[in-house]
Structures are given as structure tokens and as C-alpha cells.
Amino acid sequence: MAKILLVDDDATVLDLVRETLEGCGYTIETATNSQEALARVKDGGYAMIIVDLLLPDMNGFILSQEIKRLNPGLADRILFISGILFGQSTVEHLGSIGAGFLSKPFQIDSLIEAVDKIANRRSAS
Numbered sequence: 001m002a003k004i005l006l007v008d009d010d011a012t013v014l015d016l017v018r019e020t021l022e023g024c025g026y027t028i029e030t031a032t033n034s035q036e037a038l039a040r041v042k043d044g045g046y047a048m049i050i051v052d053l054l055l056p057d058m059n060g061f062i063l064s065q066e067i068k069r070l071n072p073g074l075a076d077r078i079l080f081i082s083g084i085l086f087g088q089s090t091v092e093h094l095g096s097i098g099a100g101f102l103s104k105p106f107q108i109d110s111l112i113e114a115v116d117k118i119a120n121r122r123s124a125s
Contacts, residue, residue, distance in 0.1 A: 001025040002047030002119040007037040007063070008081070009056050013104070017050065020108055021115060034058035034066070041070050047119040049074060053082035077118055081106065 004021060008014050009032050018028040029046075031037035034057050041049070049067060053060035060080055068075045083104040100114050 001027060003027040003029065003045055004115065004119060005029050005031060005037060005040055005046045005049045007031045007034070007049065007055065007060075008052040009033060009054075010052070013052070013081075017111065020111065024112055024115075026115070026119065034063045037063060038066055038070065041067050041074070044071060046071075046074065046077075048077040048079060048115065050079045050081060050115070053080055053084065077121065079114055079118055 001024075004026050006014060006017055006021075006028055007030070008017070011032075014030050014032070018030060021028050029040060031040055034055050037049070037051075040046075051060045051063055051067075055063065058066075060082070064078050064080070067078065080101045081104055082101070100118065102110060102114060
């Protein structure tokens with residue numbers, strides 16, 4: 001099954017998402033800050049990345065740009081998550097620069113559906 005990188009500084013979110021997705025057969029690696037995430041992305045092999053928008057050392061938008069620079073194949077395989085409430089236009093923008101957006105707290109079914117859709121996407125090449 002696909003390997004996913006989960007980037008969030010909240011241990012509760014890391015545990016919940018990791019346990020949920022591992023239960024669905026995914027391999028989950030975690031990072032608690034952007035520098036750790038970027039080091040992992042350099043090693044490659046991820047089907048997708050789940051990124052919290054509010055990290056202690058870099059916001060998720062900037063992190064996603066760095067991820068895309070390091071690995072262009074992940075450009076449409078980034079799922080943003082955040083506890084901040086955004087307006088519809090911002091949510092649409094997030095979807096246009098990544099693969100989607102989920103507001104915390106999100107429904108487990110919504111997480112699984114989004115991950116299944118993104119992680120199992122076939123590349124065009």
C-alpha cells in the first residue's frame with residue numbers, strides 16, 4: 001500500500017491520523033515541523049503528503065512550495081489540514097494549489113475518502 005508523510009505539530013492529530021490510515025493499510029511516516037518534513041521528502045517514495053497549515057517553523061503554504069520544488073511529482077498530492085476556518089474562496093484556492101483541504105476536526109470518513117482518492121491516483125506519465 002502507499003506510503004504517506006503526515007506533517008503536523010499536534011501529537012494527538014499525528015496519532016489519530018496515523019492509526020486510522022495504518023488501519024486502512026497505508027504506511028505512515030510523520031514529521032512535526034517543516035525541516036523534518038523536507039528532509040523526509042528528499043528521500044522520496046511518498047504517494048502523498050498531508051500538511052497542517054500552521055506549523056511552528058514554516059506555514060503549510062510555504063512548505064508545500066518547497067515540497068513541490070524538491071519533488072514536482074507531489075504537486076497535486078498534497079492534502080492540507082487546518083483548525084482555522086477559511087472562507088469558500090480560500091478553500092477553493094487550497095484545492096487548486098494542492099490536492100484538497102480538510103478542516104479540523106474532520107470526519108474520519110472524509111479523511112479516508114480524500115486519502116484514498118489522492119494516494120491511489122495514477123500519474124499521467
